[in-house]
Amino acid sequence: MTKSKRTILSAIVLLTLGYLASFAWAGDVKGKVTAQGMPSPENIVVYIDSVPGKTFLPPVQHAIMDQVRMEFVPHVLVIVKGTTVNFLNDDPVQHNVYWSAINHDRKLAHNMGTWPRGIVKSFTFNELGDVPLLCKVHSEMSGYIVVVPTPYFALTDKEGSYTIKNVPPGQYTLKTWSEKAQPTTQTVIVKVAEGTAVKPACNCCPATQVTNANLTVKE
Ligand SMILES: [Cu+2]
Numbered sequence: 001m002t003k004s005k006r007t008i009l010s011a012i013v014l015l016t017l018g019y020l021a022s023f024a025w026a027g028d029v030k031g032k033v034t035a036q037g038m039p040s041p042e043n044i045v046v047y048i049d050s051v052p053g054k055t056f057l058p059p060v061q062h063a064i065m066d067q068v069r070m071e072f073v074p075h076v077l078v079i080v081k082g083t084t085v086n087f088l089n090d091d092p093v094q095h096n097v098y099w100s101a102i103n104h105d106r107k108l109a110h111n112m113g114t115w116p117r118g119i120v121k122s123f124t125f126n127e128l129g130d131v132p133l134l135c136k137v138h139s140e141m142s143g144y145i146v147v148v149p150t151p152y153f154a155l156t157d158k159e160g161s162y163t164i165k166n167v168p169p170g171q172y173t174l175k176t177w178s179e180k181a182q183p184t185t186q187t188v189i190v191k192v193a194e195g196t197a198v199k200p201a202c203n204c205c206p207a208t209q210v211t212n213a214n215l216t217v218k219e
Contacts, residue, residue: 001040006146012028016020026168027211028163028179029164029166029188029210029212030035030162030164030213031191031215032159032162032214032215033046033156033217034056034163036167036217038180038181039064041159042160043076043179044156044160044162044178044181045078045155046091046154046162046175047149047175047177048152048164048179049140049150049185050149050150050172051150051173054062054150056080056149056151057118058081058082058083064077065077065088065097066089067087067089067090067091067095067097067135067141068091069091072135072143074143076144077132077145077146078146078148078153079113079145079148080147080148080153081110081147081148083125084124084169085125086120088120089119090117093116095137096136097133098134099133100133101132102129103129103207105127107188108141110123114137125145130144130147131146133145148177152172167190167208167211170191172190173185173187174187176215181219182219188213190209191209194211
C-alpha cells in the first residue's frame with residue numbers, strides 16, 4: 001500500500017471511530033415543565049448553561065424569524081450565541097422589526113427597519129439573553145429570540161414536554177427562560193450507564209441514554 005493510501009485509510013478509521021464515539025457518549029435529557037399560574041407550558045426554553053472546558057461555534061446555517069399573517073413565526077426562536085438570524089416578511093404588507101433591549105440592556109436596542117415581502121435582513125446575535133421583538137407598524141405583534149450559550153437547548157411543546165438531544169455525560173445546570181415565568185435552575189447529571197439505556201431501533205447505532213429532568217416554573 002502506498003503512503004497516501006495508508007493516510008487516507010487511517011483517516012477513514014479515525015473518522016468512523018469518532019462518529020461512533022460521539023453517539024456512544026451522548027445522551028438525551030428530557031422531561032416536562034409544569035407552569036404554575038400560567039395558561040400554557042408551551043414555548044419555554046430549557047437549556048444547559050455551560051459545558052466545562054468547551055466553547056461552541058455558532059452554526060454556519062442562519063436561523064429564520066418570519067412574519068406571517070401578522071405574527072412572528074416562530075413566536076420563540078432559540079439560538080446559540082453568534083448565530084445569524086434571517087428576518088423575513090411573508091405578508092402582503094410592510095413589517096418592521098426592532099428590539100428595545102437585549103437581556104434588559106437598553107444599550108443593545110436596535111431597529112432593523114421596515115420592509116415589504118420578499119426582502120431578507122440579517123443580524124448576528126453575539127449577546128446572551130432574550131431579545132423581545134416588536135413591529136413598529138403593528139403594535140400588537142410580538143416575538144422573542146432567546147440567545148443561549150450552548151447548543152444543548154429545547155423548546156417545550158403544548159404539554160410542556162422537551163428533549164435536549166446528544167448531551168455529553170457530566171453534571172450541568174439546566175436553566176429555563178419563559179416569556180411570562182421567572183427563570184429557574186436545576187442540576188442534571190447525564191450518565192452513561194449500561195442496562196438503563198433505551199434500546200436502539202436498529203443495530204446501526206448504539207443505545208441512547210435518557211436522563212429525566214422535570215421542572216416547575218412560576219409566573
Ligand atoms: Cu408588522
